[in-house]
Amino acid sequence: MLPDEMSSVPHVVILGAGFGGLTAAQSLRxxxxxxxVVDRRNHHLFQPLLYQVAMAxxxxxxxxxxxxxxxxxxxxxxxxxxxxxxxxxxxxxxQLRDGVLDYDYLIYAPGTQNSYFGHNEWERYAPGLKSIExxxxxxxxxxxxxxxxxxxxxxxxxxxxxxxxxxxGGPTGVxxxxxxxxxxxxxxxxxxxxxxxxxxxxxxxxxxxxxxxSFDDDLALRAVDQLSEIGVDVRVGARVTxxxxxxxxxxxxxxxxxxxxxxxxxxxxxxxxxxARTLGxxxxxxxxxxVEPDLSLPGHPEVFAIGDATSFLHTEGKKPLPGxxxxxxxxxxCVARNIDHTFHRRPRETFEYFDKGTxxxxxxxxxxxxxxxxxxxxxxxxxxxxxxxxxxxxxFRNRIAVLANWAYAYFAYRRGARLITDHWxxxxxxxxxxxxxxxxxPSYASPR
Amino acid sequence: MLPDEMSSVPHVVILGAGFGGLTAAQSLRxxxxxxxVVDRRNHHLFQPLLYQVAMAxxxxxxxxxxxxxxxxxxxxxxxxxxxxxxxxxxxxxxQLRDGVLDYDYLIYAPGTQNSYFGHNEWERYAPGLKSIExxxxxxxxxxxxxxxxxxxxxxxxxxxxxxxxxxxGGPTGVxxxxxxxxxxxxxxxxxxxxxxxxxxxxxxxxxxxxxxxSFDDDLALRAVDQLSEIGVDVRVGARVTxxxxxxxxxxxxxxxxxxxxxxxxxxxxxxxxxxARTLGxxxxxxxxxxVEPDLSLPGHPEVFAIGDATSFLHTEGKKPLPGxxxxxxxxxxCVARNIDHTFHRRPRETFEYFDKGTxxxxxxxxxxxxxxxxxxxxxxxxxxxxxxxxxxxxxFRNRIAVLANWAYAYFAYRRGARLITDHWxxxxxxxxxxxxxxxxxPSYASPR
Numbered sequence: 001m002l003p004d005e006m007s008s009v010p011h012v013v014i015l016g017a018g019f020g021g022l023t024a025a026q027s028l029r030x031x032x033x034x035x036x037v038v039d040r041r042n043h044h045l046f047q048p049l050l051y052q053v054a055m056a057x058x059x060x061x062x063x064x065x066x067x068x069x070x071x072x073x074x075x076x077x078x079x080x081x082x083x084x085x086x087x088x089x090x091x092x093x094x095q096l097r098d099g100v101l102d103y104d105y106l107i108y109a110p111g112t113q114n115s116y117f118g119h120n121e122w123e124r125y126a127p128g129l130k131s132i133e134x135x136x137x138x139x140x141x142x143x144x145x146x147x148x149x150x151x152x153x154x155x156x157x158x159x160x161x162x163x164x165x166x167x168x169g170g171p172t173g174v175x176x177x178x179x180x181x182x183x184x185x186x187x188x189x190x191x192x193x194x195x196x197x198x199x200x201x202x203x204x205x206x207x208x209x210x211x212x213x214s215f216d217d218d219l220a221l222r223a224v225d226q227l228s229e230i231g232v233d234v235r236v237g238a239r240v241t242x243x244x245x246x247x248x249x250x251x252x253x254x255x256x257x258x259x260x261x262x263x264x265x266x267x268x269x270x271x272x273x274x275x276a277r278t279l280g281x282x283x284x285x286x287x288x289x290x291v292e293p294d295l296s297l298p299g300h301p302e303v304f305a306i307g308d309a310t311s312f313l314h315t316e317g318k319k320p321l322p323g324x325x326x327x328x329x330x331x332x333x334c335v336a337r338n339i340d341h342t343f344h345r346r347p348r349e350t351f352e353y354f355d356k357g358t359x360x361x362x363x364x365x366x367x368x369x370x371x372x373x374x375x376x377x378x379x380x381x382x383x384x385x386x387x388x389x390x391x392x393x394x395x396f397r398n399r400i401a402v403l404a405n406w407a408y409a410y411f412a413y414r415r416g417a418r419l420i421t422d423h424w425x426x427x428x429x430x431x432x433x434x435x436x437x438x439x440x441x442p443s444y445a446s447p448r
Numbered sequence: 449m450l451p452d453e454m455s456s457v458p459h460v461v462i463l464g465a466g467f468g469g470l471t472a473a474q475s476l477r478x479x480x481x482x483x484x485v486v487d488r489r490n491h492h493l494f495q496p497l498l499y500q501v502a503m504a505x506x507x508x509x510x511x512x513x514x515x516x517x518x519x520x521x522x523x524x525x526x527x528x529x530x531x532x533x534x535x536x537x538x539x540x541x542x543q544l545r546d547g548v549l550d551y552d553y554l555i556y557a558p559g560t561q562n563s564y565f566g567h568n569e570w571e572r573y574a575p576g577l578k579s580i581e582x583x584x585x586x587x588x589x590x591x592x593x594x595x596x597x598x599x600x601x602x603x604x605x606x607x608x609x610x611x612x613x614x615x616x617g618g619p620t621g622v623x624x625x626x627x628x629x630x631x632x633x634x635x636x637x638x639x640x641x642x643x644x645x646x647x648x649x650x651x652x653x654x655x656x657x658x659x660x661x662s663f664d665d666d667l668a669l670r671a672v673d674q675l676s677e678i679g680v681d682v683r684v685g686a687r688v689t690x691x692x693x694x695x696x697x698x699x700x701x702x703x704x705x706x707x708x709x710x711x712x713x714x715x716x717x718x719x720x721x722x723x724a725r726t727l728g729x730x731x732x733x734x735x736x737x738x739v740e741p742d743l744s745l746p747g748h749p750e751v752f753a754i755g756d757a758t759s760f761l762h763t764e765g766k767k768p769l770p771g772x773x774x775x776x777x778x779x780x781x782c783v784a785r786n787i788d789h790t791f792h793r794r795p796r797e798t799f800e801y802f803d804k805g806t807x808x809x810x811x812x813x814x815x816x817x818x819x820x821x822x823x824x825x826x827x828x829x830x831x832x833x834x835x836x837x838x839x840x841x842x843x844f845r846n847r848i849a850v851l852a853n854w855a856y857a858y859f860a861y862r863r864g865a866r867l868i869t870d871h872w873x874x875x876x877x878x879x880x881x882x883x884x885x886x887x888x889x890p891s892y893a894s895p896r
Contacts, residue, residue, distance in 0.1 A: 042595060042868040059507035061865035068639040069866065078641050081595040081868075099599070132869050147490060147529040151547070191516040193526050404849065417509035418517065420490040420529075421580050 009033050012339065013094065013103035015084055017044050017067045020109040020307035020328030027336030029074050032343065038080040038094070038101060042066055045132065046393055048325070049402070051172065053135035054265075055179040056143065056187075056418040060132045062401050063393070084110075086278040089300055107335055108279075108289065108297075108305040112323065115271035122243040126165075126264040129172055136421065138265055142180060143420045145263045146188055149195045156260075162200045163261040165248050167240055168268030169206030170214075171360040174223060176265055177204040178363035181230045186364070187418075202232045203259060205250055207239045207268075212368075214322060214358055219368045222377045226366040240268075270323070272309040284311040284320075294338050294348040295331055304338070306331035312351060321353055330354065361385045364410065457481050460787065461542065461551035463532055465492050465515045468557040468755035468776030473525055475784030480791070483525040486542070486549060490514055490529050493580065494841055496773070497850070499620065501583035502713075503627040504591065504635075504866040508580045510849050511841070532558075534726040537748055555783055556727075556737070556745075556753040560771065563719035570691040574712040577620055584869065586713055590628060591868045593711045594636055597643045604708075610648045611709040613696050615688055616716030617654030618662070619808040622671060624713055625652040626811035629678045634812070635866075650680045651707060653698055655687045655716075660816075662770055662806055667816045670825045674814040688716075718771070720757040732759040732768075741798040742786050743779055752786070754779035760799060769801055778802065809833045812858065 010033045014021045017039040025037050043064040052058040071077045086095040087108065094101040114128030127137050142164065149161035162184075166177040184200040204211065204227065211234060212220040224234050235252065242249035247261040272287045281297050282290050288311035289297065295312070297303045308323030312331075321327045331351055338348040357371025359381065367381035376384055386406070393399045405417075458481045462469045465487040473485050491512040500506040519525045534543040535556070542549040562576030575585050590612065597609035610632075614625040632648035652659065652675065659682060660668040672682050683700065690697035695709040720735045729745050730738050736759035737745065743760070745751045756771030760779075769775045779799055786796040805819025807829065815829035824832055834854070841847045853865075 042591065042866070059509045059865075060869065061507045061867055064867055066639075066866040072639040080599065081592075082599070132867065136869075143490065144529075151528065151530070191514075191520045191527075401849065401852065404852070417507075418490070418514040419509055419512055419580065421508065421584075 010104040011036065011102065012105040012107065013038060013101060014107045014109060015087070015094065016109040016111055016307070017041070017079075018047075018109060018111045018307060018328065019325040020111075020332045021107065022067070022070060023329040023332035024107045024109065024306070024335055025071060025077055026074070027333050028339070029076070031076075031336065031340060033076065033105070033339070035074075035077040036080055036101065036103075037067060037071065037077060038082050038084060038096075039067060040081070040083050041131075042068070042081050043132075044070060047130075048389055049393070050129055050132075050135050051175045051179055053132065053417070054129060054138040054142070054176065055183050056139050057179070058402060058405055059417045060136065062405065064132060084275060087275065089279060089281070089297070089303060092302070104302065105339060106303045107332070108303060108309070109307045109328065109332070110273050110275055110309050112270035112308050113273050114266060115269045116266070117269060119243070122266070125243045125245060126167060126248075126266040128266040128270075129176065130270065138176075139417075140420050140422070141263050142183070143418060146184070146192065146195070146197060147420070148262075150192050151194075158195065159201075160247065160260045161262050162195065162197070163247075163259065163263075164200065164202045165205060165259055165261045165264045166202065167205050167243075167248070167264065167266050169204060169208065169211030169234070169236065170267060171212065171358075173204055173206070173267035174211060174227065174360050174362060176267055177202050177232045178227060178230060178361070178366070181227075181232050182363040185231065200231070203261075204232055204234045205238045205240060205248065205259075206234070206236045208236065210236055212360060215360070215368060216370055216375065219370055219375055219377065223360065223362060223368050226362045226368075226378070230363050230366070270308070276309060286311070288320075293350040295335050295351050296338075296348075301342070304335040306335060312353075314350065315353070322358075324358070326356055327353055359385045359388065458552040459484065459550070460553040460555065461486060461549060462555045462557060463487075463535075463542065464557040464559055464755070465489070465527075466495075466557060466559045466755060466776065467773040468559075468780045469555065470515070470518060471777040471780035472555045472557065472754070472783055473519060474522070475781050476787070477522050477524070479524075479784065479788060481524065481553070481787070483522075484528055484549065484551075485515060485519065485525060486528040486530050486532060486544075487515060488529070488531050489579075490516070491580075492518060495578075496837055497841070498577055498580075498583050499623045499627055501580065501865070502577060502586040502590070502624065503631050504587050505627070506850060506853055507865045508584065510853065512580060532723060535723065537727060537729070537745070537751060540750070552750065553787060554751045555780070556751060556757070557755045557776065557780070558721050558723055558757050560718035560756050561721050562714060563717045564714070565717060567691070570714070573691045573693060574615060574696075574714040576714040576718075577624065578718065586624075587865075588868050588870070589711050590631070591866060594632070594640065594643070594645060595868070596710070598640050599642075606643065607649075608695065608708045609710050610643065610645070611695070611707065611711075612648065612650045613653060613707055613709045613712045614650065615653050615691075615696070615712065615714050617652060617656065617659030617682070617684065618715060619660065619806075621652055621654070621715035622659060622675065622808050622810060624715055625650050625680045626675060626678060626809070626814070629675075629680050630811040633679065646679075648679070651709075652680055652682045653686045653688060653696065653707075654682070654684045656684065658684055660808060663808070663816060663818055664823065667818055667823055667825065671808065671810060671816050674810045674816075674826070678811050678814070718756070724757060734759070736768075742796040743783050743799050744786075744796075749790075752783040754783060760801075762798065763801070770806075772806070774804055775801055807833050807836065 012033045012035050014024050014037045017037050022044050025035050028035050044067050046063040049063045068079045083097040084094050116122045145161045149158050152158040164180050166173050181202045184197040188197040210220050238250040238252040241251050248259045250257050289305045291305050291310050293314040295304045307328035312321050334351045341348050359369035361367040365379050365382045367385045369376040369381040369384050460481045460483050462472050462485045465485050470492050473483050476483050492515050494511040497511045516527045531545040532542050564570045593609045597606050600606040612628050614621050629650045632645040636645040658668050686698040686700040696707045698705050737753045739753050739758050741762045743752045755776035760769050782799045789796050807817035809815040813827050813830045815833045817824040817829040817832050
């Protein structure tokens with residue numbers, strides 16, 4: 001399509017370049033539309049491997065691709081780096097922080113953000129894992145805890161520094177806990193002189209009755225076994241009541257227990273972004289947008305909503321769909337078809353989810369997977385996990401680089417991305433930064 | 449050596465794990481000493497390739513190795529992550545921000561930091577290139593300028609956004625300017641729809657009479673030619689008098705000229721860290737520590753100082769040595785030998801620098817190099833540069849990964865590390881951050 005033909009065709013704006021948004025853009029490749037993908041970030045993030053960045057196994061660039069680069073050959077697509085502050089359904093317009101963007105069709109796919117269930121004050125002590133920045137911060141905290149433990153003279157302080165608490169027993173929490181245990185027992189164990197990183201305690205705290213609720217009971221039990229093998233202490237039915245710089249307080253069977261720890265990671269929950277409230281349409285209790293069977297918004301056939309920011313209840317038993325990438329991607333393709341049906345004045349189709357199964361990895365060479373009636377555990381499940389994740393990694397270069405890094409980490413028991421980096425600040429901010437912001441370092445003495 | 453034998457042997461503390469410090473540690477591998485390497489960072493940085501991180505060609509982890517990992521097999525070495533605030537020569541003790549560290553021998557190798565010649569207010573507008581954080585910030589600014597130019601509606605603003613000023617005509621400035629020009633002309637040119645990145649202006653500003661003063665005249669002229677070929681505008685004899693958010697003011701042949709630009713990078717100077725002033729020994733005009741022929745401090749035979757934080761004037765013509773890594777590494781080996789001579793009550797040797805030559809790269813497949821009477825330019829020089837830099841990259845894995853990334857970037861005209869990332873902030877800081885801190889974004893409108 002030539003640029004001057006462009007303004008005469010419908011303008012499809014896609015809000016968010018996650019798995020849903022990017023798939024939607026690609027599915028509209030040959031449609032007689034012009035597509036604008038708008039995102040706050042310049043990169044698409046391969047979320048399933050984000051915990052590997054937090055654990056120094058991969059570099060950020062290996063799991064993130066510039067959106068522009070992914071769509072560079074799609075001539076009907078434009079990428080816009082912008083922060084959307086509101087959706088105005090009546091005027092068919094997005095308010096940006098620094099401008100506006102009009103649409104004929106909107107595909108709403110903003111995803112979710114970390115949610116602390118009303119305890120936003122916990123965030124500074126327990127960062128979540130949603131962005132590259134989160135992952136780099138968690139990596140910084142975990143590596144710094146080992147460095148500080150190496151210098152600690154007080155045994156209690158050393159114990160606090162070598163105790164890691166992961167909150168939330170979903171796949172993210174399980175993967176993080178397993179990876180911390182492994183990082184300390186294999187990679188770091190040989191490099192410290194004064195501490196024994198194999199004495200690290202990793203505690204996985206889950207409020208529900210068991211971890212990995214999206215898996216079958218027996219598989220979840222196998223996951224608990226595998227976690228125990230690598231030294232992760234799994235506590236179920238443990239509700240977090242406090243998080244502060246000294247650790248976590250949990251309530252378990254009526255008893256209150258303080259876990260002293262300097263490093264807490266949050267994997268317990270995500271929630272839709274506040275943007276949903278600007279839509280003015282019905283939301284479910286969790287703040288998700290309720291969509292019609294064709295994935296459009298009620299009363300707005302020109303607006304579709306997909307991914308984990310939405311709630312699709314038109315299934316058997318009205319069970320909500322899980323917030324995973326296959327749902328978002330299948331919804332994206334369905335929306336592209338429904339836009340095409342609209343152009344051809346055909347009736348729209350109802351979205352149907354085809355569940356290909358689910359998997360979670362537990363450190364090096366351990367995992368669980370279920371698909372249809374097939375159940376896998378241990379090394380076989382881990383190999384399946386590896387193949388699926390490498391296969392779906394966006395961008396050929398990244399696949400090769402990630403495989404090379406994994407092979408290196410696997411065979412050499414080392415990890416390349418173990419950087420503790422801070423962030424660049426202009427001098428004024430450096431001076432203004434209140435000293436209380438970061439957890440106070442305990443006092444150390446000369447190692448002499 | 450067993451741990452309990454350790455306390456009876458002399459304690460050598462190495463301050464700084466740059467090229468000098470790390471080489472010193474490795475050279476003391478078989479010496480009857482225990483070595484403690486203390487650094488503010490957990491990683492050794494391969495500085496010569498830092499500009500590649502700033503230009504999205506490499507990931508931070510590819511040019512940085514955890515110090516612990518480099519020294520993991522050296523049983524007499526310990527690594528300490530700590531911030532040294534003062535050196536107390538009389539009590540043979542380092543003051544740390546959170547403790548103290550006593551030594552028998554000290555190898556002082558702290559390196560340099562960005563220097564704005566008394567204009568520290570320029571730093572926020574023109575970050576330098578000394579650390580991973582600096583490189584990631586420059587990458588963020590350069591990539592963001594292109595993203596904003598894509599959205600700009602005002603032609604003047606678009607021109608400001610596509611004008612990049614690099615200050616300083618040394619190797620760092622030349623490499624940065626060449627790399628920005630190339631990034632825009634090859635990699636980005638195919639991915640933007642509304643701007644033509646090949647219309648980017650890159651201006652290299654040098655106050656002296658010519659760029660690359662450490663090279664022969666004719667080679668420096670060839671560098672200017674090669675820079676022009678890829679579109680870099682070289683301005684010599686241009687003294688910077690102002691840097692602000694709208695650009696740079698230069699004074700050239702008595703005339704004042706304002707260059708309007710949203711992205712300015714500082715490559716004009718470095719200076720020793722303020723730590724030198726705590727030593728209480730004579731410094732040169734630039735703040736560098738003056739050392740004896742054996743690299744020790746005057747009156748302190750147990751303290752050696754090496755690298756670009758020092759000034760060694762015991763050469764023919766008393767010409768100071770350049771602040772490059774071969775000097776630091778050769779000095780490190782000389783210090784290790786002099787410590788050994790001391791143990792054996794032999795006289796110490798005088799340091800002699802063997803100049804292997806110098807090289808600078810100018811974008812993809814262009815460079816200059818000189819060694820002895822040999823002069824190389826163009827592709828041959830670039831190949832030589834590639835081989836030398838890959839060869840000296842610390843850590844086998846990194847060599848492979850860097851080569852793979854370069855091959856990819858070279859043949860596919862793409863770059864993998866094009867991430868615009870911000871940094872993680874606890875919620876309180878996010879709210880406290882004064883809005884004036886970052887340059888105000890100009891206003892944009894809908895691309896419709």
